[in-house]
Amino acid sequence: MTTAEIKSMDQAERLRLMEELWDAICHDVAEPPSPAWHSEILAERRKKIESGEAEFLTIDEAWNSLRK
Numbered sequence: 602m603t604t605a606e607i608k609s610m611d612q613a614e615r616l617r618l619m620e621e622l623w624d625a626i627c628h629d630v631a632e633p634p635s636p637a638w639h640s641e642i643l644a645e646r647r648k649k650i651e652s653g654e655a656e657f658l659t660i661d662e663a664w665n666s667l668r669k
Contacts, residue, residue: 607615649655658666 607618610618646655
């Protein structure tokens with residue numbers, strides 16, 4: 602299906618298509634591979650936790666920092 606075909610659909614048709622795609626993705630057995638940079642970020646975060654440099658926030662503190 603092309604972008605042009607999708608654009609020619611009305612909103613209800615596009616939403617149905619999106620739901621069908623999401624359902625198909627959710628039921629896939631194979632997990633997509635994580636990019637290499639994910640491992641690098643996780644390793645950096647583990648180092649900070651182990652060295653005591655990591656700062657942990659409550660969910661409320663995190664939300665408040667995003668609202669500023």
